[in-house]
Amino acid sequence: MCTHASTAENSIAKIGQKLYPFIADQFAELHKYNEKDPNGHRFSLLFELVENLQHEFESLRNYEVKLVFPSVQLVFNTKDNPDFTPSVNIQELQYLTQKKEVLIKHLIDEIECEATALKLHKSHPIHSVIFIFKDSFFPEKTEWHTTLAIWNRTCTCFAKATNTLANQDKLSSYLNHLHGTK
Known part of the structure; x- marks a missing residue:
């Protein structure tokens, strides 16, 4: 097992088991609030943006948690297997x-502009959703991507996994080109 495995587990748990469920709870609170206090067509753009944001967030969460x-x-847990070839x-x-x-960042910016235009009070749950994305989601995701980049530069098992697939993709592309297929 790679020495980075525990760091990866901690980062993944922080995002996947703590942050993502907390954000999902914020969406649930927002929906409860909107059911109690529907505001008609004046808020239709805001509701549409929130639905798009929730859809994109859930899609990202599922993609990351499942893949x-x-x-x-898997890359870190198969360090001692010299025959390991990653599938992704x-x-x-x-x-x-x-x-x-x-895309999520753009949606948050649009939601914030719309909430400001509608002059929603700071107590409105939409501000909690905006805050959690700006204060927690984006910083955590930046840290995650930075950590992945560091692992790719410094961890032999991680670099091997990404380089093996890159070389396989190049070879496959070259062979397909030779044979006239795509």
Whole structure:
């Protein structure tokens, strides 16, 4: 087992078992509040943005919990297996998660603008959702991506896993080009 395995487990637990459920609870609180105090068409854009945000967040969470986090753990837990070849490219997974995170950032910015335009009181639960993303989600995700980049530069098992797949992809692409297939 790689020495980075415990750090990976801690980071994954912090995001997947603490932060993500807390954010899901914030969405639930917001929906409860909106059911008690529906505000009609004046808030329709805000509700649409919140629904889009929740959808993107849940999609990212599922993607990471079911694919990214297990893939990272697998790389670290198979360090002593010289024949191990990863089935996914962690760098590609990271790129895709970052694209989702950028979309989430844009949605948070739009929600914040709309909440300001609607002059919602600071006690409105939408501000809790905005705060948790800005204060916890984005800093945690930045730390996670930084840690992945460090592992890729400094950890032999992690670098081996990402480089093996990159080389396989290049070889596969080259062979497909030779044979005229895609």
